Amino acid sequence: MSLVVDHLRKRFGSVVALDDLAFEVAPGQVFGFLGANGAGKTTTMRITLGVLEPDAGRVTWQGVESHRLPRSTWGYLPEERGLYPRMRVLDQLMFFAGLHGVPKERARREALAWLHRFRADDLANRRAEQLSKGNQQKVQFVAAVLHEPQVLLMDEPFTGLDPVNVMLLREAFLELRDRGRTVVFSTHQMEVAEALCESVAIVDRGRMVVGGTLREVRRSTGRRMVRISVQGDHRLPWLAAVTGARVIQAGMDRSSVELDEGTEPDDVLAAAIGAGARVLHFEVADPTLEQVFIDHVGRAPDEEVHLAPVAEGDVA
Amino acid sequence: MSAATRNIGLVARREFIERARSRAFVASTLLLAGLAIVVSLIPLGVRLVDKATISRVAVVAGEPGLATRAIGAMDAFLNTRLDTNGSPGSGKFTFEEGRDEATATVDVREGRLVAAISIRRTDDGGLDFRVISAGALAADRAQLLQVGAFAVGILDWTASQPAATKPFITPTFAVVDSGSGSIAAPGATAPDAADYASRRIVGIVFVVLSFLTLVFYGLWVASGVVAEKTGRVMELLISAATAPQLVIGKIVGIGLAGLAQVSLVLAPAILALLASGRIGDALLGPDAGAGASLSALSPGLIAAFLCYFVLGFALYAGLYAGAGSLLSRAEDLQTVALPLSLPAVAGYFPAVLALSGSSASIIRVASFVPLWSPFVMMARLAVGTVAPWELALSLGILVATVPLVTWLAIRVYRAGVLMYGQPPTIGTFVRALRGG
Numbered sequence: 001m002s003l004v005v006d007h008l009r010k011r012f013g014s015v016v017a018l019d020d021l022a023f024e025v026a027p028g029q030v031f032g033f034l035g036a037n038g039a040g041k042t043t044t045m046r047i048t049l050g051v052l053e054p055d056a057g058r059v060t061w062q063g064v065e066s067h068r069l070p071r072s073t074w075g076y077l078p079e080e081r082g083l084y085p086r087m088r089v090l091d092q093l094m095f096f097a098g099l100h101g102v103p104k105e106r107a108r109r110e111a112l113a114w115l116h117r118f119r120a121d122d123l124a125n126r127r128a129e130q131l132s133k134g135n136q137q138k139v140q141f142v143a144a145v146l147h148e149p150q151v152l153l154m155d156e157p158f159t160g161l162d163p164v165n166v167m168l169l170r171e172a173f174l175e176l177r178d179r180g181r182t183v184v185f186s187t188h189q190m191e192v193a194e195a196l197c198e199s200v201a202i203v204d205r206g207r208m209v210v211g212g213t214l215r216e217v218r219r220s221t222g223r224r225m226v227r228i229s230v231q232g233d234h235r236l237p238w239l240a241a242v243t244g245a246r247v248i249q250a251g252m253d254r255s256s257v258e259l260d261e262g263t264e265p266d267d268v269l270a271a272a273i274g275a276g277a278r279v280l281h282f283e284v285a286d287p288t289l290e291q292v293f294i295d296h297v298g299r300a301p302d303e304e305v306h307l308a309p310v311a312e313g314d315v316a
Numbered sequence: 317m318s319a320a321t322r323n324i325g326l327v328a329r330r331e332f333i334e335r336a337r338s339r340a341f342v343a344s345t346l347l348l349a350g351l352a353i354v355v356s357l358i359p360l361g362v363r364l365v366d367k368a369t370i371s372r373v374a375v376v377a378g379e380p381g382l383a384t385r386a387i388g389a390m391d392a393f394l395n396t397r398l399d400t401n402g403s404p405g406s407g408k409f410t411f412e413e414g415r416d417e418a419t420a421t422v423d424v425r426e427g428r429l430v431a432a433i434s435i436r437r438t439d440d441g442g443l444d445f446r447v448i449s450a451g452a453l454a455a456d457r458a459q460l461l462q463v464g465a466f467a468v469g470i471l472d473w474t475a476s477q478p479a480a481t482k483p484f485i486t487p488t489f490a491v492v493d494s495g496s497g498s499i500a501a502p503g504a505t506a507p508d509a510a511d512y513a514s515r516r517i518v519g520i521v522f523v524v525l526s527f528l529t530l531v532f533y534g535l536w537v538a539s540g541v542v543a544e545k546t547g548r549v550m551e552l553l554i555s556a557a558t559a560p561q562l563v564i565g566k567i568v569g570i571g572l573a574g575l576a577q578v579s580l581v582l583a584p585a586i587l588a589l590l591a592s593g594r595i596g597d598a599l600l601g602p603d604a605g606a607g608a609s610l611s612a613l614s615p616g617l618i619a620a621f622l623c624y625f626v627l628g629f630a631l632y633a634g635l636y637a638g639a640g641s642l643l644s645r646a647e648d649l650q651t652v653a654l655p656l657s658l659p660a661v662a663g664y665f666p667a668v669l670a671l672s673g674s675s676a677s678i679i680r681v682a683s684f685v686p687l688w689s690p691f692v693m694m695a696r697l698a699v700g701t702v703a704p705w706e707l708a709l710s711l712g713i714l715v716a717t718v719p720l721v722t723w724l725a726i727r728v729y730r731a732g733v734l735m736y737g738q739p740p741t742i743g744t745f746v747r748a749l750r751g752g
Contacts, residue, residue, distance in 0.1 A: 051554050051734065070319070076555035082548025086334070098326045099556040101319060143552060 002026050003048075003151060003182060008057035010043055010206075017043045018054070019206040025184055025199065027062075030177050032193035032200035033186040034293065036301050040206040041186035042079055045153045049074055061151060072100040075149035079156045079186075081137055085129035089115075089139050092128065093146060100147035107146060114142040118168055134161055141169065145176065152176060154185035158192050170196060188301040190289040202293055209296045218286035221295045226265045229254045229281035230272060238275030242267050248291070254281060258291070323557045327565025328572065331540065335573035345580050352585035360592040364599075371430035371457060374414030374423065379437055382472075386435055387411040389471045390464035408460065417448075424450050424494040432494075433461065435468070442485030443469050450494045462489050512699070516671055518613050519698025522621050523667045525578070526690050530628050531657050533574035534636035535649075537566060538656070541640030541729070542649055550733050559730040563722065567633040574629060575622075586613070620697050620707075627714045628690030632660070634718070634725035641732030663688030670695035684710050686717040 003025040010018040018040045025031040033041050046052035048059045050067035059066040061073060083092055090111055097107035115121055118138045128136060137160060144152065158166050173183050173196060187193055193200055194214065201211035210220045225248075230236065234252055239245055244263030249256040257268055265284045272279050293301050317325075335341050375390075377383035391411055414420035420432035431449040438444050445465040447458065469487035544550045553562060639652055666682035670692055683692040683702075689710045696702050 046734065049555050051730075071556055071558065074555060076552070078548070078551030078555070080548040080551055082551060084334075084549055085547060087330075095326065095330055096552065096556050099323050099553075101322065140552065 002062075003184065004060045005044060005048070006058050006060065008044065008047060008059070009055045010040075010047065010052070011055055017206050018047075018057075020057075021203065021206060021208050022057075023201045023208060023211045025182060027182050028177060028180055029198045030173055030183045030196050031185070032197035033184060033203065034188065034190065034193055034200055034289070034301065035186070035203040036188055036297070036299075038205070039203045041203065042155055043206075044203075045076070045155055045184075045186070048153060049076055072147050073150050075144040075147065075152045077141055077144045077152075077154040077157050079159075081133070081140055081160075083128035083136055083139060083143075086127055088125055088127055089131070090124040093139065093143055096143040097146040100149075102147050110146050111142060114146065115139075117172070118142070118165075134165055137161060138165065138169075141172070145172075148181075150181065152181055152183045152185075154183065156187055157185050158187060158189060166192070190293060190301060194289050200289070202296060204297045210292070214289075215286065218289065218292055221287060221292055222261050223287050223291075223295070224259045224265065225285045225287050225291075226257045226259065226268050227254050227281070227283040227285050228257060228268065228272065228279065231278040231280060233277075236272075236277075238271050238277060239268070241275075242271045256285075258287065320558070320561055323561040324565040324568060327557065327562055328569035331566055331569025332573050332576075335536065335570060336576065341573070341577065345577050348577070348581040349584055352581050353588045356585040356589040357592055359589070360596050364596075370410055371408055372410050372412070372428075373461075374412055374420045374429050374432040375435065376414040376417050376420050376432060377435040379435075382435055382437075383413045385471065385475070386433070386468045387413060389468045390461075393467040394460055394464050408457065421448050421494050424448050430457075431461070433465075438485075438488070440485060443472060443487040445487055445489045447489070447491045448494045449491060458491050465489050512673075515699045518617065519671045519695050522617070522694045522698055523664070523671065523691050525582075526621070526625060526628065526694055527660055527664050527667075529574060529578055529625065530632045530690060531660050533570060533629060534632040534656070535653060536570050536574070537633045538636040538640030538643075538652075539646070539649055540566060540570065541637055541733070542643045542646055545641070545644060545733060546646055554733055559733070560726045563634075563637050563726045563729050566637060567630060567722070571626070571629050571633060575625070578625065589613070617697060621694060623711060624690040624694055624714075627711070627718060630718045631686055631690075631714065631721050634721040635659075638725040638728035638732070641729040642735065644735075659687045660691075663691045667691035667695040671699055673699060675700065680706075684713055686714045689714055 005021060005023050005025075008018045008021045010016075021040060021044060033044070035041050043052065044059075047054050048066050050069070050071075053067075061069060066073075083089075087095070090108065093111040094104060094107045097111065098104065102110070112121070112124060115124055115138075118141075120135060120138055123131060123135055123139065128139065131139065137157075141154075141157065144154070157169060161169060170192075173185075177183055185196075197214055199211070199213050200217050202209040202217065210217055212220070228236070234255055235250055236247055236255055236257070239247060239257065242263065244260035245257050245268055247255055248258045259265065259268070269279070269282055272282075287295075290300070375383045375387050377386060390409070394409055414423075414432055417432070417434045420429065420434070423429040424432050427450070431447050434446045434448060436444045436446075443465070445461075445468075447461055465487050470484070473484045544553060557565075636656060639656055640649070643649060643652065663682065663685070666679045666688065669676070670679045670683070679692060679696070682688045683696050683706070685692075693702070693707065693710045697707070
């Protein structure tokens with residue numbers, strides 16, 4: 001039984017935040033919810049949590065409507081980070097775990113264990129206002145997982161983290177998945193989704209654009225790609241002879257070449273050899289998620305969407 | 317224990333600890349408690365000053381020798397300390413014989429004398445005492461003079477033995493104003509006037525205290541909600557606990573912190589007030605006129621205050637929680653603080669009217685209006701008589717209103733806490749009420 005987002009609709013005044021949004025997440029998966037700001041990710045998560053009511057549609061987990069489930073089913077990391085500024089970190093973690101019904105001693109033990117694992121033992125007795133943003137984010141993540149929820153809903157969890165902490169968080173995600181938890185996270189960083197997710201959904205302005213396993217989504221545009229590395233001139237001048245092929249990313253090490261439908265990878269290889277280039281590496285690949293996103297949505301995921309200003313206020 | 321009870325308890329505990337540990341709470345509690353103790357010791361100070369004040373009183377009598385006898389009796393009764401052998405002139409009064417009533421009245425009017433006592437023999441052989449004073453003669457002094465008059469009456473009676481042939485006639489006693497000559501406070505009602513003044517003082521204290529605490533602690537609730545919103549911890553909170561748990565927990569926690577502060581401020585003040593009578597007696601000797609300001613502070617009134625405080629706070633806290641949840645910025649709180657305090661201010665005025673002894677029907681009606689009854693009914697209880705059914709009805713309406721307002725507050729809160737960037741207008745409120 002999976003997490004089913006079942007044709008959600010939600011309007012804030014004149015702005016449509018969700019427009020018949022539907023997808024499914026299999027249990028035990030890491031699922032990427034991809035979209036630019038204002039795509040409806042936060043609204044979907046809030047409806048899932050039961051703190052916001054949809055105008056139509058519903059969300060179910062294992063067949064039960066989400067608002068009927070106990071709050072402790074979910075572990076939520078909001079996009080807007082916030083803690084009680086004057087409260088000690090350990091006290092806050094125990095407070096939030098307590099709200100989910102975790103006994104005091106267990107909460108303390110688990111909280112300290114998680115802080116240790118995030119290399120943040122020294123934060124336990126500090127007040128939240130003394131913490132850096134990255135550290136606050138780690139504390140919030142711990143607050144979201146302490147009660148061992150069945151489903152983790154993480155809104156832009158990697159934003160604002162340094163590379164070391166991104167790595168620690170990625171490891172935590174995978175470990176939680178291995179413990180049978182379902183992890184849903186939203187992001188506009190496609191490379192993170194590519195590295196972590198088994199399935200993804202790309203949403204734009206409240207509408208589902210494309211969804212499925214990572215492979216299905218990457219192949220959804222019909223385009224293919226080759227990655228090629230040649231000795232000498234990496235700008236691949238001989239490629240001009242191949243119709244329907246162009247360099248989308250030129251690199252000293254490896255260049256990515258995008259192929260239109262009807263153009264075969266073999267044509268590129270043949271042209272390279274024909275031109276006397278020495279091919280060091282040749283690989284047929286699917287397009288990156290970033291390219292898929294641009295193809296479907298018409299712009300990069302980190303470009304701002306211009307919705308009516310009211311919507312920002314409503315759905316922030 | 318259900319999850320709801322557990323979470324309400326956790327939220328309330330967190331709120332209580334956060335308030336009680338804050339420097340502002342500790343500082344304001346100490347300051348207010350100090351102030352309350354000082355205020356409660358004022359009667360003692362007044363007694364001290366009063367003790368040092370000697371009132372010059374002239375005694376005039378139409379009958380030869382009566383003035384001299386009266387002065388002797390009054391001096392012995394009123395100026396001798398009971399715990400010592402007494403020394404003349406150590407008391408509150410200096411008595412002297414006046415020439416006639418007209419001269420004495422002029423002397424009183426012009427401030428040379430505090431009062432003049434005119435004694436007349438009545439037709440039935442009793443004595444009539446008229447105390448002529450300018451303006452207000454302190455209630456306790458008037459009381460003492462009445463005691464003195466009684467003593468003179470007894471001496472006069474025993475002097476004209478055999479007593480069996482002539483029954484004792486209680487002397488009549490009245491305080492009149494030197495200017496108008498009208499009776500200012502008949503002897504029999506002088507203690508009642510003191511009691512009424514005491515009731516008014518106690519009433520004012522309770523009305524002001526109710527008003528300040530409900531508005532002040534209400535603002536704590538609103539600012540707490542706004543702080544959670546602006547600090548964005550709300551997102552985490554609302555995903556961990558439900559809106560009713562958060563609203564009720566907050567109201568209970570802040571209410572208990574407020575109650576703790578009120579108790580910490582009032583308890584030492586009441587103790588000081590109680591002790592000041594004894595301290596005064598020990599330092600200054602027993603005094604019949606002292607301690608009158610405490611007489612209206614009955615346990616029943618304190619119990620009523622606590623009931624109205626708890627229920628009134630629950631009501632106002634609901635309003636403030638709902639309003640706070642609609643705000644996005646701490647600055648907005650200043651914008652809504654004034655309109656939010658208007659219901660309380662509107663209840664404050666009938667309460668002040670009630671304290672002045674008015675029994676207009678609007679005041680009686682106001683004492684049943686839930687937002688106002690914590691002030692108006694407290695005022696009525698302090699100064700006058702309230703029928704048991706009136707008190708029961710007033711409390712009953714309040715008890716019934718609290719859950720209704722809390723329910724509305726939860727509804728507004730649920731929609732409001734995730735609403736950012738909207739102006740705090742009536743329209744926003746209505747939208748929130750309809751569920752966002």
